[in-house]
Amino acid sequence: MKKLINDPQDVLKDALLGVEAAHPQLRVDHVNRIIYRANPKADGKVALLSGGGSGHEPLHGGFVGVGMLDAACAGEVFTSPTPDQMQEATKVIDRGAGVLHIVKNYTGDVMNFEMAGELAGAEGVEVATVVTDDDVAVQDSTWTAGRRGVGVTVLLEKIVGAAAEEGRDLAAVTALANKVNESGRSMGMALTSCTVPAAGKPTFELPDDMMEIGVGIHGEPGRHRVPLAGAHEIAEQLVEPILHDLDFTGAPSIVMLNGMGASPLIELYLMYGEVARLLDKAGVKVARSLVGNYITSLDMAGCSVTVLKADDEILKLWDAPVNTSGLRWGL
Amino acid sequence: MKKLINDPQDVLKDALLGVEAAHPQLRVDHVNRIIYRANPKADGKVALLSGGGSGHEPLHGGFVGVGMLDAACAGEVFTSPTPDQMQEATKVIDRGAGVLHIVKNYTGDVMNFEMAGELAGAEGVEVATVVTDDDVAVQDSTWTAGRRGVGVTVLLEKIVGAAAEEGRDLAAVTALANKVNESGRSMGMALTSCTVPAAGKPTFELPDDMMEIGVGIHGEPGRHRVPLAGAHEIAEQLVEPILHDLDFTGAPSIVMLNGMGASPLIELYLMYGEVARLLDKAGVKVARSLVGNYITSLDMAGCSVTVLKADDEILKLWDAPVNTSGLRWGL
Structure with a gap:
């Protein structure tokens, strides 16, 4: 460790x-x-x-x-x-x-x-x-x-x-x-496990050529373990279940591409590009977005997608001033 | 990879x-x-x-x-x-x-x-x-x-x-x-190597029980490779060379505890606590601080410390409104 x-x-x-x-x-x-x-x-x-x-x-x-x-x-x-x-x-x-x-x-x-x-x-x-x-x-x-x-x-x-x-x-x-x-709906995936400090070893074993789709933020098992794939396919495996679960068309959305903790920002932007393309194709209008580490799982590599169906009231509240160490604007 | x-x-x-x-x-x-x-x-x-x-x-x-x-x-x-x-x-x-x-x-x-x-x-x-x-x-x-x-x-x-x-x-x-x-002066360290995507393998080899002190942001070799140590000792190995190089007493400082890309925020805050304690002990007055990933090295785990000797003019410019994806306040 x-x-x-x-x-x-x-x-x-x-x-x-x-x-x-x-x-x-x-x-x-x-x-x-x-x-x-x-x-x-x-x-x-x-x-x-x-x-x-x-x-x-x-x-x-x-x-x-x-x-x-x-x-x-x-x-x-x-x-x-x-x-x-x-x-x-x-x-x-x-x-x-x-x-x-x-x-x-x-x-x-x-x-x-x-x-x-x-x-x-x-x-x-x-x-x-x-x-x-x-x-x-x-x-x-x-x-x-x-x-x-x-x-x-x-x-x-x-x-x-x-x-x-x-x-x-x-x-x-x-x-x-x-x-x-x-x-709102979310779906995450892991390229690697996280390691809880007090445990001293990875929470789960994930072979070098596999990834976990639907992982939880504590390393809980997801939907299935599948062979490693490109960002394009990973984005599909995250976005499809979200869009299947709720109709996001006809309203502006707030979208978060979240890193699990150990995935660098260049990869998170790359993933956001893939997700944005899929949402656009599905007729989901993205009004606001966040890309970065916001809800992490220690040193897990991976990401999650969150889509929130908004309206004018929610967008106005989203845009209101905020001053925290994790989100800050207008102040 | x-x-x-x-x-x-x-x-x-x-x-x-x-x-x-x-x-x-x-x-x-x-x-x-x-x-x-x-x-x-x-x-x-x-x-x-x-x-x-x-x-x-x-x-x-x-x-x-x-x-x-x-x-x-x-x-x-x-x-x-x-x-x-x-x-x-x-x-x-x-x-x-x-x-x-x-x-x-x-x-x-x-x-x-x-x-x-x-x-x-x-x-x-x-x-x-x-x-x-x-x-x-x-x-x-x-x-x-x-x-x-x-x-x-x-x-x-x-x-x-x-x-x-x-x-x-x-x-x-x-x-x-x-x-x-x-x-300003900086010093960094790595727990792990980064992996350049086009290379497909780690830039350098670092055994499980070793860390690299003074590493560069491309994985260039640093000062020495030493046995893994606790945050307290790592902080000393980063802060000491900085304070040895420039006298930071007698003026307010801006301090950045920067993550290399794959170290989670909980570890960066922990490191910042250690660094702040050492600076305080050395008589360096911290006026502003940043903790997070600002200048990274792909998926390298590790961190760096930057200390900048400021004055009233510099602090005023630091506090001025900014609106970028990486730093934002006042706008």
Whole structure:
């Protein structure tokens, strides 16, 4: 295992020190492993909390800031944060208008956020929840009942973050979050496995001439293992299941070509070119796009595609100013 | 070789299609392989051109836009662009106030930009040049006479780009560029080799228990090959030579912790924490920082550190609005 780390048990602790040093606009609670905005939003606005296992950076800590999240709870690598962490963050960020929990659909995250919501609720904080489940690869998986939550989470945090910043109430923000989740689909693939530091060896074995189509962001098995192919064919294997699952014609789309962590940007742009061509051919109009590492799987080589069916309201919220370490414009 | 590509010979061509599809604010000349701003800057302002071999993305195409470069010439992977490309771009971006060529110190780039400058000069465009040479690892190397140009190039393109946007003349912009280059130092390391697509195999062999300290951005040999060590010790081996080479105390610094392409963000933040601690201990005051992939080496795992001695003027230019795919704020 070759990694830029100290003790494999200290990866999260050490990385949070770096996040704190790099970003004066954030405040890190090292005891509870929560990343907050240094300057909380105004009273009376809905607050947004997300979180999950570490190893997917910039998700979620990289999306804390004006226009997106108010806080993110960091679990150990590929391990859900605890209800205690989530409860603490929920109480701290509540500005009296309630808190939306943004939860990727993995069994541990769903269970822990549910418990945290009840605990915070008992203390008088109004909590609502959206569970993202956009991954079309598999219906159930190793770590989930139902589909996995992946790339749409990034887009949702941006769009719903802008709505909360506008001052919409908790019911409206939650309804929008559900609408965004229902309007998006994703599919990923891996050229290589990732290696969890504490495990010290690859999560799965993948021969030099094979790739995994439909892989999860923790290296969970996908749809099938197939011989290595060119970017053109890989793009088809990602785009086809997405378009098969939802009709994206007749509305503008937001498209993300996401890197899994170890694929260089030149390859991600190349893949985006292939994806854009296929979408164009299928009559899908791309209104906005993102190319880069946004929801990763440690040092996995590979990529995922997310397509979100938008409308004028969603595009306006997408374009609204945002200032996080992972997404920034207008500020 | 596992890569998200089609024919290894078409990587640059295919990637430029993706860049064009992803960024309507850019215009791509596919014949000459030049990335331009779609909306040129105003007449009477100095224009900035950079370029070099591909494989270092987002450098340089990812830094074309308001507040940074006016154009970037893309060579084949790890191969200098040609004088013809540079001459064409120089003529196109000139707004009557001259063009600054920003050149990393590699023999091919320096020679070709020099020829392009002469050719454009003969056609009436005033051209000035800055050659970056901030890498403290080695005095001469496989591909250079003198030190290699690396991370400072990113910071220089931002700072000098802001000065050109302000309307400073070519002499002033060039003087600032030289000052920035002289005020910055970098040092890099590799955990793994990169693989050039057309070569199909790793550029160099590095055993599982070794790392390369002082590596170049094309996988050129560094200072020494040493046993794998923890992040703490790696940070010392990068920071010490930088601080030994220039006194960074008594002024605010801009610090970049750059990933080589295949190291995930959680590791880069962890490394930044180590670097920040060492700088603090040495009395270096960090005023601004960047953590992420900015000047990469294809799929190499590893990182580099750049420290730039700034002043109030440089910090003001650093903070000025910028809108590129690689760096964006205030717009």
